[in-house]
Amino acid sequence: MSRQTIACWDIYEFSAQGPSGGNPFLDVSFDAEFSLGNRRIKVPGFYDGDGTYRVRFCPDTTGDWDMRTYSDAEELDGLTDGFTVTEARKGVHGPVRVRNRYHFAYADGTAYKPFGTTCYAWTHQPLEMQAETLKTLETAGFNKIRMGVFPKSYPYNANPALHAIFEKTGPGEAEMDFDRPNPEAFRHFETQIGKLAEMGIEADVILFHPYDRWGYADMSAEQDCRFLKYLAARISAYRNVWWSLANEYDFLLNTKPMELWHRFFHVLEENDHLQHLRSIHNGNPALNYDHRLPWVTHVCIQHWDVKQTPLWRDAYGKPVINDEPExxxxxxxxxxNISAEELTHRFWITTVRGGYAGHGETYNDPDDLIWWAKGGKLHGEAWKRIKFLRELLEQDVEHGLEPMGSYYAFPFGRISAGMDGENGTRFIYFGEHQPARWTTGLPADGGEYDVDLIDTWAMTIEPAKIVEAHVPPPTRHGNVTRGGVADADFGVELPGRPRLALRIRPRQT
Amino acid sequence: MSRQTIACWDIYEFSAQGPSGGNPFLDVSFDAEFSLGNRRIKVPGFYDGDGTYRVRFCPDTTGDWDMRTYSDAEELDGLTDGFTVTEARKGVHGPVRVRNRYHFAYADGTAYKPFGTTCYAWTHQPLEMQAETLKTLETAGFNKIRMGVFPKSYPYNANPALHAIFEKTGPGEAEMDFDRPNPEAFRHFETQIGKLAEMGIEADVILFHPYDRWGYADMSAEQDCRFLKYLAARISAYRNVWWSLANEYDFLLNTKPMELWHRFFHVLEENDHLQHLRSIHNGNPALNYDHRLPWVTHVCIQHWDVKQTPLWRDAYGKPVINDEPExxxxxxxxxxNISAEELTHRFWITTVRGGYAGHGETYNDPDDLIWWAKGGKLHGEAWKRIKFLRELLEQDVEHGLEPMGSYYAFPFGRISAGMDGENGTRFIYFGEHQPARWTTGLPADGGEYDVDLIDTWAMTIEPAKIVEAHVPPPTRHGNVTRGGVADADFGVELPGRPRLALRIRPRQT
Incomplete structure (x- = not known):
């Protein structure tokens, strides 16, 4: 048998036949150990129905790997295989990690800036609509999508789900054996994750949510944990998976107490050999999870007052993604129901203040075909501006935008300014502010810069009109005098209308 | 000598000649006691220069009052007078008090809703410009103005002040004897306060501020307190005075520590026989004074995130005025430098959430004649919309708008809804939200209501299109099901654009 060859960050899969009687999901243990030299990685396997057991592994290193299985079923124990891992395919960068504390990069060091959208239940829609969603995503400019494992029962989401997530026990859609996952449902879900991976889109997988008529939200704690382990065994090898423990976990606190949410994080830590990003999303703005806990990799938040982004960064010390800035x-x-202008505005504020925002589109539709839940087509105007913003960042931001000044230090609570790393490209976003002239935050180091004026709505970029720096007259603050000197080398004249930004790039010589 | 007659809430003034040698401001005590039946009110007098001593009193009750002076100067002690107080003149309602915990009313019970503007140094400009300011105020629609006793030295405020507040000791504008008030300066200041009173405009008098080149911000604590006592003796009898201890007191904390600010409040309590409203204004959004302290009558705040208005109400339990929502x-x-649309938006959010906002206009001017500091003419667009909002409130709101729902209870953190008292007119302001249809917050009591759609920018009012109530499909939240029934008797169809509001009035039958 010739040795299998796969590329780094692709999926190695091993399968074997084993027991199919009783409940193999509960009764049979099946894991594997992967090794490269003295390195050992334990990976859980899973039962895929019809007597088939599988284990999936995503190699992070080139070389000749070996594998050996462990099982309490004799025919599944001690099986071995070997495979050769070659360089990653072009465009494949591995899973996303946190980098520079508040930002992200792929495992190979390529910068990654999440510009995500939301289609909660797109994998539960008819297949033609799923194809349409993927087609839209090809050009929409998003590189992350929030999507639930479970279907959604909610206003505008009354249609049947494509698959039952567990094995059916009767004709009613809620009649299932929650101790027996339905492999077909998971196969479909992971197929779609795989397609997203090939498109460069991260799958921000939502594990639990309250909006349910099938009983998925009412499983026991044991069933919840087994579901998580099963899912982790199936999809952890997909490089583009992120774990979002819940949409609006706090609306489930009356049945899933806080310690159970902690436990869920641990189940993922225990069963995910790639240690994908992990977070959890709140509903009520007063009930954020304690994102400081060490098992949380980044902050997810839902809040409309996006100017607070630096406060959330400070509070938790991790990257901030505001999934729902409305x-x-x-x-x-x-x-x-906010306007396209307002969502664009909130993306700019969040981004320039060193965070990341999430998109959703929720226009009424006679057939309830709404992007935010079902995917399909985009009908709005914000997504184009968000794509434009992403392009600007990808062009010039490598380390990640760090907020300039502090929320409490005038004027940076009011206007938004961020710099790439310590001395890179700067963006200043004025939003509802419309100064006729501006200086603060522009360079003061005598260097050469290219300064452009950006209309964030019209998506135009033109050279900014450079003028003398504004010199604030000396101003007394008690026994301290401020001002009297310019705080930058030059100023910019602005056309006096809202929603403008400046881009300040060190001149390439 | 015939008995003098004055109207209630007007000013009774008694003057007498006394010592003029030495420093009468420091050396001579002069007070009076006013009595009506067994009631006694002590009122401080003041030295007005040229050997003249005065005491001013604003009677709150009709009847035959008596007065007797007390002084350590023999010729000023034991002087008596009597006067008859008649009903207040038409349109005169007395000083403004807190009513219904979060709102205001005049002493006679007439509702008062502050719609204030800001002209920090208008009384220090050339007299023609002051006349122009008063003319603008006649029709601008504001009923409160923030104005400093001291002139302002600050960007756009480099011109000389009309008067020195203390007696000059040399040609330089900072050469003054801070132990000798300049009566002429105070006479002018109180003359302007009197004109405002006749126009129905409250004078929100700012006592200290950091922006100074004359030395007013550097007086000793004793001089500060004597200045306050002197000012209180002079202007407390003006019914339209409010005390604002500072503009941006926190920028003075390095020279005037917190305990001194507390003391300033007490000096006013001790010397103001009308006990006018007292507050203090912050600069840094993280450094609000503790407005819970008992000597503070209402909250002044400076913050751009006006959706937090109900949080500030809750934090301090007093009326909230956001003097500077930018x-x-x-x-x-x-x-x-925010747009007129944005300031209008912030006024609506603040007002409908149960607070009050302050206006300012700050357009560049070749001669630095900017309304916010100097008065003169208005050039912007927001003031017209603020006037329109005030008219709406005065027409239909008696008790004061109370926020409906809570900031943390969906959807009231996102959209703004307020009701007059317990069962009065409601306003729902959508702002950047543009639902196609709306129900939440509309009446559910089976009553008859008139519902109007308001375009807050175009200032149009038209009957709203009434439709069936929206029935939210039942939605699971853990083991709680929400929705399934309409939360109001009817709904409204909306035209799907931002900046709209609804007015819902109990039908007059």
């Missing part, structure tokens, strides 16, 4: 649309629900 | 304009400084 969505563009006209729904009844107030999380889903 | 100003309309295009100045360099970010507190003074």
């Amino acid at each position: 969505y563009e649309g006209n729904l009844y629900q107030s999380w889903g | 100003y309309e304009g295009n100045l360099y400084q970010s507190w003074g």
Whole structure:
């Protein structure tokens, strides 16, 4: 048998036949150990139905790997294989990690800046609509998508789910044996994750949510943990997986207490050999999870006051993703009816203040085909501006934008300014502010810079009109005098309308 | 001698000649006791220069009052007078008090809703400009103005002050004897306060501020307290006075420690026989004074995130006035360059959430004639919309708007809804939200209501299109199911654009 060859960050899969009687999901243990030289990695396997057991592994290093299985079923124990891992395919960079404390990069060091959207239940829609979603995603400019394992029962989400996530026990859609996952449902889900991976889109997988009519939200703690282990065994090898423990976990606290949420994080830590990013998303703005806990890799948040982004960074010391700065649309629900201008505005504020925002689109549709839940087509205007913003960042930001000044230090609570790393490209976003002239935050080091004026709505970029630096007259503050000297080498004249930004790039010589 | 007659809430003034040698401001005590039946009120007098001593009193009750002076100067002690107080003149309602915990009313029970503007140094400008300011105020629609006793030295405020507040000791503008008030300066200041009173405009008098080149911010604690006592003796009898201890007191903390600010409040309590409203204004959003302290009557705040208004109400349990939700304009400084649309938006959010906002206008001017500091003419667009909002409130709101729901209870952190008292007119302001249809917050009591759609920018009011109430499908939140029934008797169809509001009035039958 010739040795299998796979590329780094692709998926190695081993399968074997084993017991199919009783409940193999509960009764049979099946794991594998992968090794390269003296390195050992334990990876859980899973039962895929019809007597088939599988284990999946995503190699992070080139070389000749070996594998050996462990099982309490004799025919599954002690099986071995070997495979050769070659360089990653072009465009494949591995899983996303935290880098520079508040930012992200792929495992190979390529910068990654999340510009995500939300299609909670897109994998539960009819297949034609799923194809349409993927087609939209090809050009929409998003590189992350929030999507649930479980289908969603909620306003505008009354249609049947494509698959039951557990084995059916009767004709009713809620009649399932929650101790027997339905491999077909998981196969479909991971197929779609795989397609997203090939498109360069991270799958921010939502594990639990309250919006349920099938009983998924009412499983026991043991069933929840087994579900997580099973899912981790199946999809951890997909390089583009992120774990989002819940959408709006706090609405489930009356049945899943806080210590159970902690436990869920640990189950993932124990069963995910790639240690994908982990976070959890709140509903009520007063009930954020304690994202300081060590098992949380980054902060997810839902809040409309995006100017607070630096405060959340400071509070938790991790990258901040505001999944729901409210969505563009006209729904009844107030999380889903802000204008396109406002969502664009909130993306700019969040981004320039050193965080990342999430997109959603929620326009009423006669057939309830709304992007935010079902995917399909985009109908709004914000996504184009978000794509434009992403392009600007990818062009010039390597380390990640760090907020300039502090929220409490004038004027940086009011306007937004960020710099790439310590001396890179700067963006200053004025939003609702419309100064006729600006200086603060521009360079003061005597260097050469290219300064452009950006209209964030019209998506135009033009050279900014450089003028003399503004010199604030000396101003007394008690016994301290401020001002009297310019705080930058030059100033910019602005056209006096809202929603403008400046880009300041060190001149390439 | 016939008995003098004055109207209630007007000013009774008694004067007498006394010592003029030495420093009468420091050396001579002069007070009076006013009595009506067994009631006794002690009122401090003041030295007005040229050997003249005065005491001013604002009667709150009709009847035959008596007065007797007390002084350590023999010729000023034991002087008596009597006067008859008649009903207040038409349109005169007395000083403003807190009513219904978070709101205001005049002493006679007439509701008062502050819609204030800011002209920090208008009384220090040339007299023609002061006349122009008063003319603008006649029709601008503001009923409160923030104005400093001391002139302002600050960007755009480099011109000389009209008067020295203390007696000059040399040609330089900072050469003054801070132990000798300049009566002429105070006479002018109180004359302008009197004109405002006749226009129905409250004078929110700012006592200290850091922006100074004359030495006013550097007086000793004793001089500060004597200045306050002198000012209180002079202007407390003006019914329209409010005390604002400082503009941006926190920028003075390095020379005036917190305990001194407490003391300033007490000096006013001790010397103001009308006990006018007292507050203090912050600079840094993290350094609000502790407005819970019993000597503070209402909260002044400076913050751009006006959606937090209900949080400030809850934190301090007093009326909230956001003096600076940032100003309309295009100045360099970010507190003074938001768009007219944005300031209008912030007024609506603040007001409907049960607070009050302050206006300022800060457009660049070749001669630095900027309304916010100097008065003169208004050039912007927000003031018209603020006037429109005030008219709406005065027409329909008696007790004061109370926020509906809570900041943390969906959807009231996101959109703004307020009701007059317990069962009065409601306003729902959508702002950047643009639902196609709305129900939450509309009446559910089976009553008859008139519902109007308001365009807050175009200032149009038209009957709203009433539709069936929105029935939210039942939604699971853990083991709680929400929705399934409408939360109001009817709904409204909306045109799907931002900056709209609803007014819901119990039908007059």
